[in-house]
Amino acid sequence: NAGVMQNPRHLVRRRGQEARLRCSPMKGHSHVYWYRQLPEEGLKFMVYLQKENIIDESGMPKERFSAEFPKEGPSILRIQQVVRGDSAAYFCASSSGLGGNQPQHFGDGTRLSIL
């Protein structure tokens, strides 16, 4: 399966802990996006990365949240000192980025629950 892979699928953390969400893009894709979804809502953009670069982080909270896409390995969305309001589904998407806008293909998400 060459689709976008996210892990873990479910993550439970206590308030104050750290959450790390991983995303491996589709083969051949060098553009990665992270979105957040609350129940019964559409996805909200957080951050857009290319290899080793953050291109647009306009949707990401300034504190506690960070993202990276290293030269080797998956993209990581990191949430420090989690709070109850961080509970949501976090989706990663990837695209080839070639020839202007291309469809973004999504993984099945990580469902983060904060106790």
Place this chain on the structure above:
Amino acid sequence: GESVGLHLPTLSVQEGDNSIINCAYSNSASDYFIWYKQESGKGPQFIIDIRSNMDKRQGQRVTVLLNKTVKHLSLQIAATQPGDSAVYFCAETREGAQKLVFGQGTRLTINP
């Protein structure tokens, strides 16, 4: 436009009928639009896309119509099947921006 956290609009259709799902987008500068299907517990699945230089595009059993004058997008599904049950989202972006802005979503349910 942006989702506002209300209960999802629901469209119920009979199996075999055609479905039409509508979406009003917010940004007149948007020039690339995508329809996604999201099943419970899964990520959005790409259905079809359209660029602003077109007003209609067809895929397998699906057609997307774009009316830039009124900033309206629609997805038509022919001969709706039980497997089409899902939440459908439209998403917009503009050249160079990359980030997608998702609409509120519509839940499609199929009556046997």
